[in-house]
Amino acid sequence: MNAAVAAVFKRDLTLAWLGGAGAAAPLGFFVGATVLVPLAIGADGKMLALIGPPLLWVSAALAALMTLERVFQADLEDGALDQMLLARAPFEALVLAKGAAAWVAVGGTIALAAAPLALTMQAPLPSLPIIFIDMAIGMIAFFGTGLLAAALAAGVRRAGVLIALLVLPFYAPPIIFGAAATAAAARGEGLFTPPFLLLAGCALAALALGPIGAAAAARLQAE
Amino acid sequence: MNAAVAAVFKRDLTLAWLGGAGAAAPLGFFVGATVLVPLAIGADGKMLALIGPPLLWVSAALAALMTLERVFQADLEDGALDQMLLARAPFEALVLAKGAAAWVAVGGTIALAAAPLALTMQAPLPSLPIIFIDMAIGMIAFFGTGLLAAALAAGVRRAGVLIALLVLPFYAPPIIFGAAATAAAARGEGLFTPPFLLLAGCALAALALGPIGAAAAARLQAE
Amino acid sequence: MLPSLRLSVEDLAVARGGRRIVERIGFNAGPGDYVEITGPNGAGKTSLLRVLAGFLRPLEGRVTMSSNFGPIDRDEQALCMHLIGHRDGLKGPLSVAEHMAFWAGLYEGGDEAAVLERVGLKPLAERPARTLSAGQARRLALSRLLLAQRPVWLLDEPAATLDIAGRAWLLGLVSDHLASGGIVVAAVHDPIGALPNHRVALNPATLAEAS
């Protein structure tokens, strides 16, 4: 089973870095949004410190959303989903591996990019590792629930937009807690603030239920 | 030639609307993006009014990009690109038809949705038609340049990086001018503000160059 | 291989899109048996194979398997089979070797290097799948059989796009599998060369009736 999970993880990671949507497009969007919005409103330093954390989180959520569309759709169209269903390893574990690969490729890059971007938004240097951790954990929540939505919408034409619709109610809590945790970190309150703990709770729930639900849905798509 | 252009336009429009998700989903995405903003930054009306328009524009750009990404990639993979190259009608016209279909299906819905959503960001009622027009014209700029980027990147190994890198510099001006025009409209300055004229200029340039460039790029992909 | 493996299909009925397309199919295959499914386009060959593989629920009837350790339950059944469908299931940007490595990991078995040699794709190992010719891609897809090492092979027009050498190679593959006690169920338009122990001819519903 470990070999199968590792194989799926490695393949999806390779695919994310090679062709397809890759990790670069969401990263580009993320950086673009966090740079363009302050530019467009001509924000000054104080303003930036205020809108910085929420902006980071909204853009991160939208960037994650962007990569979800083809997670299952591509595998369904080209028959790779069948291949995974025929493996001896539990399908749930393989779906988890897919999610983990997306999380590393996209979530990791975005979390890494978020820290330096927070600097330009007046976050103090010591808060950067904390902001990175916040983001990385928030991404678990985004990808866990996103995986479920992606599996539900696979096979539908223009699944991307349906996924967006399905996923929004699930993204609201982590965004609320995440933005608050990042703002607290930028104020120098450290990592283990109440919103961070609540964010971690959302991530745990998504991690526990997302892959199971996604696997159940993806199995139905393979008809 | 007219028949061929109409056929491509109609097919792409049908494809965009099919799958049930058609009408509701871009709306959902957009509603979602605008719901996430206040959730992240809090309920302060003044702040919302400030950050709302640029974020509206960034999400609109993302929505456009999301739908464009697979415009050529899908046609290349399934052989539909070959079919269009074998038509007697000039390929440029067919590419323009593709772009127009995407613009109507996605751009139109988003522009329609943008107006009421601006309400929640404290834009006054009379400014709504203006915001609709801003958005519809901004979408021409997004789809024109996006088409070119999508054609260049189709079939490329690192398509993601390419699209992101290609599109971002082209998207920055319309986003900035568009957000400024929308903000001006919300302040009650009417339609023909300087940023609006600059936005219209971007749209015209994209309309003139996008389809021609995209056609040339897509022709090369068909090897 | 599992000793005295049996694959029995009883009174199977399959529906697609709410319409019954396959009615009352049955066969009982044992070690070394080759089951040939034939029928015109749209007769339900692909659907039948997907029922056997456990992807589709049958409307009526049952698919059962047993070995001399006793009956094999439904969940385990799917893991005794491997289906190669119409689609090759390749990822354009991944190389031939990367595909093999993926399957070797996914199915936890098979010696990649030996399989690469056996399917004759060694010279193309580093090529992205996107650049393979149709027949080369088919060979790559078929290599999954050697990596997954399942006793029951379900093949959907396996020889499509293969050249004459490729078909001979496929026949060798199938014969070896049968000789080692495996079961092969194949949907074909042209015989692949092996002598069928069971023939399932799906009702020749003409296209006109297949509405």
Place this chain on the structure above:
Amino acid sequence: MLPSLRLSVEDLAVARGGRRIVERIGFNAGPGDYVEITGPNGAGKTSLLRVLAGFLRPLEGRVTMSSNFGPIDRDEQALCMHLIGHRDGLKGPLSVAEHMAFWAGLYEGGDEAAVLERVGLKPLAERPARTLSAGQARRLALSRLLLAQRPVWLLDEPAATLDIAGRAWLLGLVSDHLASGGIVVAAVHDPIGALPNHRVALNPATLAEAS
């Protein structure tokens, strides 16, 4: 059809991924000629057809066409041909009828209703292409030939996934086209039944050499 249409290929060499795969190919086909291209997997049949269709540039040599109005220039040439490749080129969510309507518009010709009847897909007209069986999808793809109405047909393994009735139907289609003065160039592994006027056997480079 264009009167006294000629398709000449002289000394063609084609490269793929920087490697020469097809060398010195030549033929000269006139009205009613059937050109059969054979060769093992990876020999370059698909590549050759894509050169003829104008998608790929040849490394050396020329493809020329003429009618009794004189030579046809390179841009016009592509518009005298129609290629049916390995892939069917269907959009899953669009119905059979929508595909036909799209092609009828795109190629500005062909009577959809008559073609739907002729390819035998009338009962499936409202079905989304996603739900078609492999052979039904292939028939739909081939219907493009009747809608585009071009004098030169380029067919890449047109009979793959077709059943016996389907192959007979395809032969009828090809024979009618030849009889009306068209040219057909087909890459095949199994003869489609028409008697070739020219045979192009691509060098039987074995897979091992084709690295």
Place this chain on the structure above:
Amino acid sequence: MITALANPQRFMRFSEWVLPFAAIIAMLLLIVGLTWGLVFSPPDAVQFESVRIMYVHVPAAIWSMGIYAFMAVASLMSFVWRHLLADVAARCAAQIGVAYAGLCLVTGSLWGAPTWGTWWAWDSRLTSMLLLFLTYVGYLALWSAVEDETKAARLASILCMAGAVNLPIIHYSVEWWGSLHQSSSLWKLSGPSIYPTMLWPLLICIAAYGMVFFALLLASMRAEIYRRRVLARGPA
């Protein structure tokens, strides 16, 4: 009783005679509640006549949440036991639920214009109602996006159960967020100090919305079952 009704034939027989009564009771309650509320109850001291929207608004808000809970139970039954009736019930309930949620948003918005001077405010209760509305829309969009109905039913039931886990989390997070942001104190509920002259018509309206839901649910389930029977018989 539930297991007995799970049989479609028995459900059809049961609903055939219950439906008229339910419909009549719903009509009566609605007429009494709305005329009492809209015509005879006193205008509010602060909000004057606009308070009457409450009789439309509040029951819609309450039932749009109740209906989702009903759907979640139906979805669980549909997923575990593959009950045809359960997925019909969930889907039909969603169509009514989305209408209630939409009604709550629209009437709330109409109410907000005179009382708060704005159509919309990012208050925590409003925000969670908007997210509930989106959850409904997503559920229905999924149903209509997937053509194969048995597949759509199972996918939708997965979504509905996930949503049932999510809605309390949303509720909590949005409350927490509201307390964080002190949203310009727009939402000043008079709370339990509501006059009995306003409470009674309100309670009747709430009961009426419940009966309307029940009657509509039976009617649309019957229609849906007939539709499926016709489809199962195949094209004419």
